[in-house]
Every structure is written in C-alpha cells, then in structure tokens.
Amino acid sequence: MKIIVAIKQVPERDAPVRIDPAGTWIEESSLQFALNESDAYALEEALQLKEKHGGEVAVVSAGPERVGSTIREALAKGADRAVHILCDDLHSRDALGVARLLAAAIKPEQPDLVLSGLQSEDLGLGQTGVIVAELLGLPHATLILNVEKTETGVKVKRELEEGWFQSVELPLPAALSIQSGGNKLRYATLMGIKRAKTKEVRILTAAELGADSAPVVRMERIALPTKQKSTQMLDGSPKEAAAALLEKLKFEARVL
Amino acid sequence: MVFPLPTLAEPQHFSLAERVLFAALAVASVALFWRRFGPILRNILRSKQDADFHLFPAGKRIRDFAGEVLLQGKVIRQRPLAGFAHALVFWAFCAFALVSLNHCAALYGLGFLNPAGAVGRFYFYFAAVFALGCAVGIAGLFIRRFFVRPKWLGEELSWESGLIALLIFVLMASYLGAFFVPAASPAARILWWTHAITLLAFLPVIPQTKHLHLIFSPFTVFLSRGSFSRIPPLVGDEDFGLVAGRDLTRIVSLQAYSCVECGRCTEHCPANNTGKLLNPKEIVLGLRGYLNELGPASEVPLLGKHIAQQAAFQCTTCGACEFQCPVGIEHVPIIVGLRRGAVNTGAWDDEHGAKLFLALERGSNALGLGAAERDKFIEKNALPIFDGTQEYCLWLGCMGSHDPRGREIVLALVRVMHYLGTSFGVLRKERCTGDAVRRLGNDLLFQQLAEANLEALAQNKVTKMLSICPHCVRTIQEDWKEYGAPPAIEHHSEFLARHLAQLPRGGNQEQIVFHDPCYLGRYRGVYDEPRAVASRAGLLVEAPRHRERSFCCGAGGGLAFLGEEQGERVSHARAAELAATGAETVAAACPFCNSMFRDALAARGEGAPQLLDIAQLAARGLPEQGN
CATH class of the missing domain: 1.20.950 (Fumarate Reductase Cytochrome B subunit)
Incomplete structure (x- = not known):
C-alpha cells in the first residue's frame, strides 16, 4: 500500500504568541515549531498500516525552509521519503490554496491512501484534507480514529459526538483525515534521525506545481483573546445569594 | 648478633x-x-x-x-x-x-x-x-x-x-x-x-x-572514566549506545571481568532493596556472561538473555552501586548505555516513557505543562527577568516552574536573595535541562534540549547560575559540556551556606533530619553545606543511611515519570527510615525528593514529620517582610 501523509508544521503548543504589525498573522521570528498533533497521529496510522501490510509511506508538507526540521522528524519516525513544497506565503493562502498545492504534489504519486490530520493547531480550519480529497476526486472520511485494511478497501472508525462511533467502509484509493488519540505515538529516535539523512526529500515550488495562490478567503485580522475578569457581588440573604448564584451559573456561565 | x-x-x-x-x-x-x-x-x-x-x-x-x-x-x-x-x-x-x-x-x-x-x-x-x-x-x-x-x-x-x-x-x-x-x-x-x-x-x-x-582491578581503578557517573559521548553515525557486543568498549569489558561479586552494589541498590528485578551486580555479570558466550564483536542484542530490559529501566541512577564498588566498576554509564541502546533504536516501548519524550519533543518541560503557566508564576510573584545586569540567573527548572512545592522552594530562596540584596533574574523561557531523557538514554532529545538551552543562555549573556534542583545543576554543569560551554552553576545549598552568617539565626530545638539527594551528594560531593543550613534552623539528626550512603528517594534516572513501581515504593522505604529518626522535620534539598516524600509522608498519615526544603528552613528566620 502506498500512503501519502500530508503534514503541517505549526508553532509549538506553549509558544508565546504575538501578533505581527500587519495584524494578519503572528510574529514567527521568536517561535519554535513542531509537527501538528493530529498530523502526528495520521503519520502513526500510516506507519502502522505499512508495518502490517507493507508498502511505502511518503510525507508531503508545504511551507518555508524551517518546515525541513519537521519533515526530518517524520522521516526519523519511519516515513520512507518526503516532498517539501517550498513556499513562503503559506499563511496568506486559504485552505483551498494550500489544498491545491498538496493535491498537485500528491496527484502524480497515485497513492492508495492519502492521510491528513483532522485540523491544524494554528488555524484550525479542518478543511484542507477534505478539499485535497475533492481535488483528487477521492472518496473521503473525516474524524478517523482507526483504519483497518479489508479485501476491497478500508474500514474506518469515526468518532462522532457524545461518545458515538461510526464504522464506514471505503474503496481504495481514498483520503482520510485522522483524529488525535487513536493510537499511541512513537517517539523520534537518534537512529531514526541518522537514517533519515539518507532518505529522499524532493523539493518542489508552487510555480512548478502550477497551483494558483489567489485566495478566495482573505485573512482580515487576527487578535488575541481579551482577558476578562469581572467580579459581581451578590446581595441579599445567603439563601437569596445562593439562588442568584445558581441562576448565574446555569444561564450566564452555563457551567451547570 | x-x-x-x-x-x-x-x-x-x-x-x-x-x-x-x-x-x-x-x-x-x-x-x-x-x-x-x-x-x-x-x-x-x-x-x-x-x-x-x-x-x-x-x-x-x-x-x-x-x-x-x-x-x-x-x-x-x-x-x-x-x-x-x-x-x-x-x-x-x-x-x-x-x-x-x-x-x-x-x-x-x-x-x-x-x-x-x-x-x-x-x-x-x-x-x-x-x-x-x-x-x-x-x-x-x-x-x-x-x-x-x-x-x-x-x-x-x-x-x-x-x-x-x-x-x-x-x-x-x-x-x-x-x-x-x-x-x-x-x-x-x-x-x-x-x-x-x-x-x-x-x-x-x-x-x-x-x-x-x-589481576584486573588495579587496572580498572586506574583506568576509570575520570569522574563519577560520566556518560561517554556517542561517536559517529552508527553509535547508539550499548546495543550489542560490538558496542562494548574496553573500559566496559575490563570492568565486566573485574567484578569480584562482593554484592556491595546490590546491598545499596534502592531498586533491589524494594523488590525490583534490577540487581546491579547481575548487570555486570550479565555483560561478562555475554562476552564469554558471544564475544565483543557480536550483533546479538545485549538486552535479552543475559540482561533484562526491565531491569535496566528500573535504575534510579542514584549511583550508590558505583560509589560503593571497590574494584572501580562504573555501573551508571553501563546502565545508561544499555538504555541508550534501547531508546536510541526505538526498542524500548513504554507508555510513560513515550509520553515524557513526546511532551519534550513538542513542549518545553518534562511535566508536559504549558509555558504560559510558568509565565503566570513569574508575573504573579514579580520575579525579575534576567537582563544581563544581575549577578545570578536563577534557573527555575521544570519543578521550580510548575510543581506547587517546587515553586514554594523557589519563592523561599527568592526571599532569602532579596534579604541578602543579591541581584538575580529568571529567563523568559526555559526548556527542560534534559536530565530525565539523558538518563533514560534518549540522546536525540537530550541534544536538542541542551543545544536550545545553551543558545538561550549565551544570547542572554548568562555567566553565573543558581538552581534549587541538583538534577538541573548536574546536567547543566557536566552533561551539557558535550554540546558547548555551560555557564558556572551552583546549587542553592552552596549559595545559602556561603551567606549563612548574614542570615538571622532562626534556630530552635526542633529536630531536623537531612536527606542527601543523590545528585547533590554522590554526584557533586556536597554534604556539609545543606547540613550547615539545616543545623542553623534546628538540631540536626542523621538517618542511618546518610551522606555518601544516602538512600535514593526513587525519582532519579527519569523514574519520576515512569509510573507505578514494581514492589515497594523506594520513596516509602526511605520516608519510613527518615520518620523513624523521630525528627519533627525532614529537610530536603531537591524538588524531586520533595515531591516523592510529600506523597510518601502523607501516606504515613498522622504524626508524619513535616517536609521542608533547606531554602524554606533558611527563609523561616527572616522577618515577615523579606526585603
């Protein structure tokens, strides 16, 4: 089975985020970056499928040069080769623009499975994987916890709301977006990193892929959540105050 | 005649x-x-x-x-x-x-x-x-x-x-x-x-x-690695630690054949004394058995028939074995070497271990908590940010940044420093020193952490550091050397002992038993300084095992992160020993010991001694408004 995993490099989870002067993106200079969490699960699922059924796992990632470190991490964890779509304008592209890049890079590979993480930790749009599937004309499913190969295709477990699960069968080739938590992740090893040095990383540019970058959706402004702290004193007897508190917890704070 | x-x-x-x-x-x-x-x-x-x-x-x-x-x-x-x-x-x-x-x-x-x-x-x-x-x-x-x-x-x-x-x-x-x-x-x-x-x-x-x-032991003693528990660097692209016979070095093989089977290592081993599989003597004899059977060129994994992987990962790296060994065997580099072999090749599959590694791959501290929590702690307590003008860079460490007790220790030390008028600042961002991953054998992560930290310290022009954690001190001073030149660092017990004369004598008749942290005592040779601080706050009494024979709290070697132990908990065994001295207070000098004893003493219920760090003992005598 030939599996392509689309991965994204995002700011490290506990990075101190500052808005850039233009107000449309965050300042990247002082940030550290890591592999997007659900992408790590997508990669893990791909590696486990390969270990069970053989084949090949390639990763594809779009972004500036710094993305190379995340690609190396994926290779260190066991991916066989990588495609790096070199572009500095990733954050000004919308989900369609990014998906066009990825789809153009994936198409000639003719994979059996395209896996992506459910959503990115920075923008959280949750669309890229689905659009890639549409652009490639592949059947697709989202919120996947687990993939099982059947004789005709794959059987996947989807996580629905409120503890419900759904089991779906798809023919191959297919595209799946993977939910975090379905597997135990493996850690990167020194041996993996050393072996990764000799693995192929093909560099492509947006121009080579012919993918249009004009966004349909334009980022207008981003903002940090404003901190709110307000104290209200509830008057009246303890009984009245308790009743008022209950009211507020139920209908204002909605925690009860 | x-x-x-x-x-x-x-x-x-x-x-x-x-x-x-x-x-x-x-x-x-x-x-x-x-x-x-x-x-x-x-x-x-x-x-x-x-x-x-x-x-x-x-x-x-x-x-x-x-x-x-x-x-x-x-x-x-x-x-x-x-x-x-x-x-x-x-x-x-x-x-x-x-x-x-x-x-x-x-x-x-x-x-x-x-x-x-x-x-x-x-x-x-x-x-x-x-x-x-x-x-x-x-x-x-x-x-x-x-x-x-x-x-x-x-x-x-x-x-x-x-x-x-x-x-x-x-x-x-x-x-x-x-x-x-x-x-x-x-x-x-x-x-x-x-x-x-x-x-x-x-x-x-x-x-x-x-x-x-x-025949061998005179050579073994003379040809030691040069310092206590020294972990050798990996060389070249094919060195992942002690994976197979081909990775055994002459020092390791010489030591394996030098063992006199006296069992001092076993006698002092916290893991072996609390019902675990690990027996440091059997690790050394396992290597000898391997060499006799397969020789030093073999590709057969070392962890297997002769040495159990489980045993290698039960070691707290307390170094009691190495300290005791009369023929110069250096157990800790061997055990860490075996772990490196397993972790660097991905052969070690452990849920808790993987969780720790992934937390540090993706974040900055071993506890897996957000850096924002550290920022809040710094802001709330108005800790000055290091800007190059202060004398000390106060290194908080994972425990000092995030653990509630660790934070109390930091704040006690801060009170003392304010009182003494010593200038200090903390870094805006710290990453874990990599102590736990170093001892667990994850060289990839350790190198990344050490390099990122060394770069941040160099950028901030830090020259003198102070830490409440003996693990941070050891790792920064000794282990980081492999990747650069770390600034000078000392443990707060050394700082406090040096300034003791300027601090008010808050002492009373309370009996205090001091627990020697392994990484302060055996690893650093600091025994008297924390005792000087503790004895100024009360009457110092000694546990049966103290100074270089101190018994580990169970947290070292990354074990604090590896979940439930097999057999009795090391921390409970040690807490029982400390409580049995009858002292009203247990004085610790390491946030990991503190964390282990906090739970172990709480489990003893009513009448258990109170637990304080020596910084808290030193701060106790200060006037209420510290500065």
Missing part, C-alpha cells in the same frame, strides 16, 4: 628430579592459566576503543590507585570488618611477592633472600606478620561467606571461593610452619612442596573465578 627467634626453614638441597618436576608443574600451571586467561584478555582488547578516554591528567588516577588499591581505603571504609580482613589478605599478597619469587628461585639455587642473613631474616619476619594477618583474615572471610552469609553475596554457595580461601590459608600456614621446623628435616621439604604446589594450583584458578580481580 644472635636472635632467640626461630629461622625460616628452607630445604638445603634439591635433587635434579625435584627441579625437573617443579619446572614441569610450573609450565603446566602457566599453560592452564593462559588457556583460560588468554580468551578473556582477547575479549577485552578486541572490544571497541573508548573514544573519550584520556590517561592524563593522571593525578586523580594515581590518588585513586593509592587510596583505593594500595591502602584499600574504600574497601575498609565502607565495610570495616570484612574490608579490613580483605586488606590483610591484600597486603600479605603484596608482601609475599618477593617471598614467592624467592621460594621458587631457591629451588635452582638462585634464592636472593637468605633466611640466616639480616635482610632475609628481617623480610621473612616482616612477611610472617602479614602472613599471620592474612591467615586470620581469610579464615574470617571464609566463616562470613559460608556461615554468616550476608544476602548480597547471593543465594548460591560458591565452591571456588571455598577453594581459594583454602589455598590462601594453606599458603600462609605452610609458610608460617617453616619457622618451626629444622631446615634439614623432611618436614621442611614437605612444607616447601606444599607451599610450591599450592602456589601453582592457585594460578589456574584465578581466571575462571571472581579472583580475576586480583
């Missing part, structure tokens, strides 16, 4: 037949010896070279050799009775070198010590004193091994040990006996032959028993 004392009897003449017989026996003895010793020596010499080994400066090597080998300092200090008995045997062996040489030479008329001459007479009496001591010593050791039987000597009775003891005893008895028979008597001849045959029988026994340490 006439001595009223008897003279050593040597047969006057030896026949040709005797000379030929002895020569034949001697050749047979040496041949038998070499048949067994040759392959062992080849295993050591064919092991990989130690890339980081430097013979010079040799000052410490010579001191260690004189103290530990010649004077038997460690052997005696750590086990006085058995140790002294051993020293008597050792010294007698040294004194006997000339006697034995002369004994054989005399057969061919080449004797250089004349029993009747003044020099010979003096030397034979000199040796006789040692022989007497040796006979008493070996008899004592025999009784201990076969009748008293301390548990760390193992369950199996070793018949070779009995044989060796017998041979040594016969050697001494036959020598001493010769003082009481006339030189021309048949008895003198019988004694001479008894002595000679025992000597020749002794030689081939050496290489197949633990008595190899007679």
Whole structure:
C-alpha cells in the first residue's frame, strides 16, 4: 500500500504568541515549531498500516525552509521519503490554496491512501484534507480514529459526538483525515534521525506545481483573546445569594 | 648478633628430579592459566576503543590507585570488618611477592633472600606478620561467606571461593610452619612442596573465578572514566549506545571481568532493596556472561538473555552501586548505555516513557505543562527577568516552574536573595535541562534540549547560575559540556551556606533530619553545606543511611515519570527510615525528593514529620517582610 501523509508544521503548543504589525498573522521570528498533533497521529496510522501490510509511506508538507526540521522528524519516525513544497506565503493562502498545492504534489504519486490530520493547531480550519480529497476526486472520511485494511478497501472508525462511533467502509484509493488519540505515538529516535539523512526529500515550488495562490478567503485580522475578569457581588440573604448564584451559573456561565 | 627467634626453614638441597618436576608443574600451571586467561584478555582488547578516554591528567588516577588499591581505603571504609580482613589478605599478597619469587628461585639455587642473613631474616619476619594477618583474615572471610552469609553475596554457595580461601590459608600456614621446623628435616621439604604446589594450583584458578580481580582491578581503578557517573559521548553515525557486543568498549569489558561479586552494589541498590528485578551486580555479570558466550564483536542484542530490559529501566541512577564498588566498576554509564541502546533504536516501548519524550519533543518541560503557566508564576510573584545586569540567573527548572512545592522552594530562596540584596533574574523561557531523557538514554532529545538551552543562555549573556534542583545543576554543569560551554552553576545549598552568617539565626530545638539527594551528594560531593543550613534552623539528626550512603528517594534516572513501581515504593522505604529518626522535620534539598516524600509522608498519615526544603528552613528566620 502506498500512503501519502500530508503534514503541517505549526508553532509549538506553549509558544508565546504575538501578533505581527500587519495584524494578519503572528510574529514567527521568536517561535519554535513542531509537527501538528493530529498530523502526528495520521503519520502513526500510516506507519502502522505499512508495518502490517507493507508498502511505502511518503510525507508531503508545504511551507518555508524551517518546515525541513519537521519533515526530518517524520522521516526519523519511519516515513520512507518526503516532498517539501517550498513556499513562503503559506499563511496568506486559504485552505483551498494550500489544498491545491498538496493535491498537485500528491496527484502524480497515485497513492492508495492519502492521510491528513483532522485540523491544524494554528488555524484550525479542518478543511484542507477534505478539499485535497475533492481535488483528487477521492472518496473521503473525516474524524478517523482507526483504519483497518479489508479485501476491497478500508474500514474506518469515526468518532462522532457524545461518545458515538461510526464504522464506514471505503474503496481504495481514498483520503482520510485522522483524529488525535487513536493510537499511541512513537517517539523520534537518534537512529531514526541518522537514517533519515539518507532518505529522499524532493523539493518542489508552487510555480512548478502550477497551483494558483489567489485566495478566495482573505485573512482580515487576527487578535488575541481579551482577558476578562469581572467580579459581581451578590446581595441579599445567603439563601437569596445562593439562588442568584445558581441562576448565574446555569444561564450566564452555563457551567451547570 | 644472635636472635632467640626461630629461622625460616628452607630445604638445603634439591635433587635434579625435584627441579625437573617443579619446572614441569610450573609450565603446566602457566599453560592452564593462559588457556583460560588468554580468551578473556582477547575479549577485552578486541572490544571497541573508548573514544573519550584520556590517561592524563593522571593525578586523580594515581590518588585513586593509592587510596583505593594500595591502602584499600574504600574497601575498609565502607565495610570495616570484612574490608579490613580483605586488606590483610591484600597486603600479605603484596608482601609475599618477593617471598614467592624467592621460594621458587631457591629451588635452582638462585634464592636472593637468605633466611640466616639480616635482610632475609628481617623480610621473612616482616612477611610472617602479614602472613599471620592474612591467615586470620581469610579464615574470617571464609566463616562470613559460608556461615554468616550476608544476602548480597547471593543465594548460591560458591565452591571456588571455598577453594581459594583454602589455598590462601594453606599458603600462609605452610609458610608460617617453616619457622618451626629444622631446615634439614623432611618436614621442611614437605612444607616447601606444599607451599610450591599450592602456589601453582592457585594460578589456574584465578581466571575462571571472581579472583580475576586480583589481576584486573588495579587496572580498572586506574583506568576509570575520570569522574563519577560520566556518560561517554556517542561517536559517529552508527553509535547508539550499548546495543550489542560490538558496542562494548574496553573500559566496559575490563570492568565486566573485574567484578569480584562482593554484592556491595546490590546491598545499596534502592531498586533491589524494594523488590525490583534490577540487581546491579547481575548487570555486570550479565555483560561478562555475554562476552564469554558471544564475544565483543557480536550483533546479538545485549538486552535479552543475559540482561533484562526491565531491569535496566528500573535504575534510579542514584549511583550508590558505583560509589560503593571497590574494584572501580562504573555501573551508571553501563546502565545508561544499555538504555541508550534501547531508546536510541526505538526498542524500548513504554507508555510513560513515550509520553515524557513526546511532551519534550513538542513542549518545553518534562511535566508536559504549558509555558504560559510558568509565565503566570513569574508575573504573579514579580520575579525579575534576567537582563544581563544581575549577578545570578536563577534557573527555575521544570519543578521550580510548575510543581506547587517546587515553586514554594523557589519563592523561599527568592526571599532569602532579596534579604541578602543579591541581584538575580529568571529567563523568559526555559526548556527542560534534559536530565530525565539523558538518563533514560534518549540522546536525540537530550541534544536538542541542551543545544536550545545553551543558545538561550549565551544570547542572554548568562555567566553565573543558581538552581534549587541538583538534577538541573548536574546536567547543566557536566552533561551539557558535550554540546558547548555551560555557564558556572551552583546549587542553592552552596549559595545559602556561603551567606549563612548574614542570615538571622532562626534556630530552635526542633529536630531536623537531612536527606542527601543523590545528585547533590554522590554526584557533586556536597554534604556539609545543606547540613550547615539545616543545623542553623534546628538540631540536626542523621538517618542511618546518610551522606555518601544516602538512600535514593526513587525519582532519579527519569523514574519520576515512569509510573507505578514494581514492589515497594523506594520513596516509602526511605520516608519510613527518615520518620523513624523521630525528627519533627525532614529537610530536603531537591524538588524531586520533595515531591516523592510529600506523597510518601502523607501516606504515613498522622504524626508524619513535616517536609521542608533547606531554602524554606533558611527563609523561616527572616522577618515577615523579606526585603
């Protein structure tokens, strides 16, 4: 089975985020970056499928040069080769623009499975994987916890709301977006990193892929959540105050 | 000059037949010896070279050799009775070198010590004193091994040990006996032959028993790694630690063959004492067994038949084994080496371990918490940010940044520093020093953490650092050296002890027992400073195991992150020991010890002593408004 995993490099989870002067993106200079969490699960699922059924796992990632470190991490964890779509304008592209890049890079590979993480930790749009599937004309499913190969295709477990699960069968080739938590992740090893040095990383540019970058959706402004702290004193007897508190917890704070 | 004392009897003449017989026996003895010793020596010499080994400066090597080998300092200090008995045997062996040489030479008329001459007479009496001591010593050791039987000597009775003891005893008895028979008597001849045959029988026994340490241990002590628990760097693209036989270095192989199986490592091992699989002696003997069976070029994994992976990952790296070892075996680099082999190749599959590694791959602290929490703590307590103008960079560490008790320790130290007027600042962002992943054998993560931190410290122009955590101190000062030049760092006990005179004497009659953290004591040699701080706050009492014999809290070596232990918890065993001193307060000097004892003492319920860091003891005497 030939599996392509689309991965994204995002700011490290506990990075101190500052808005850039233009107000449309965050300042990247002082940030550290890591592999997007659900992408790590997508990669893990791909590696486990390969270990069970053989084949090949390639990763594809779009972004500036710094993305190379995340690609190396994926290779260190066991991916066989990588495609790096070199572009500095990733954050000004919308989900369609990014998906066009990825789809153009994936198409000639003719994979059996395209896996992506459910959503990115920075923008959280949750669309890229689905659009890639549409652009490639592949059947697709989202919120996947687990993939099982059947004789005709794959059987996947989807996580629905409120503890419900759904089991779906798809023919191959297919595209799946993977939910975090379905597997135990493996850690990167020194041996993996050393072996990764000799693995192929093909560099492509947006121009080579012919993918249009004009966004349909334009980022207008981003903002940090404003901190709110307000104290209200509830008057009246303890009984009245308790009743008022209950009211507020139920209908204002909605925690009860 | 006439001595009223008897003279050593040597047969006057030896026949040709005797000379030929002895020569034949001697050749047979040496041949038998070499048949067994040759392959062992080849295993050591064919092991990989130690890339980081430097013979010079040799000052410490010579001191260690004189103290530990010649004077038997460690052997005696750590086990006085058995140790002294051993020293008597050792010294007698040294004194006997000339006697034995002369004994054989005399057969061919080449004797250089004349029993009747003044020099010979003096030397034979000199040796006789040692022989007497040796006979008493070996008899004592025999009784201990076969009748008293301390548990760390193992369950199996070793018949070779009995044989060796017998041979040594016969050697001494036959020598001493010769003082009481006339030189021309048949008895003198019988004694001479008894002595000679025992000597020749002794030689081939050496290489197949633990008595190899007679030959190797002086070298092992002299050729140590140079400092306590030193973890060697990995060299080249194919070095992942101790994966298979081909990764064993000469130092490791030499140490494996030097083990004398005395079991001191086992006796002091916190894991072994609380019902875990790990037995440091069996790790060393496992390596020896591997080498004997498969040799130093083998590709067969080291963790498997001879050493259990589970055992390697039960080690708290407390270093008690290494500190105790009388023949210079360095257990911690071996155990960490085995872990490196497993982790660097992905062979170690552990849920908690993977969680720790992933937390540090994606975040900055070992506890897996967000950096924003650290920022809030700094902001709320108005800790100054280091800007290059302050004297100290106060390193918070994962525990000082995030653990509630760790934070209290930091704040107590901050109060003291404010009171003293010492300027300091904290870094805006810290990453874990990598202590836990270093000891667990994840070199990839450790390198990333060390390099990122070194870069941040260099950018901030930090020159002096202070930390509440002995693990941070050790890792920054020693382990980071592999990737750059870390700034000077000291533990807060050293800082506090230096400024003790300027602090108010808040002492009372409260009894305080101080627990030596492994990474402060054995690793750093700091024992007196924290005691000076504690004894200013109350009456210092000692636990049965203290200073260099301190018993681990169970947190080291990354074990704080590895979930529930097999058997009894190490922290509970130690907390019971500390509580049994009757002290009202347990003083700790490490946030990891603190965290372990917090739970262990709480589990003891009512009447358990209170737990404070020495920084909190020092801050207790300060006026309410610290500055």
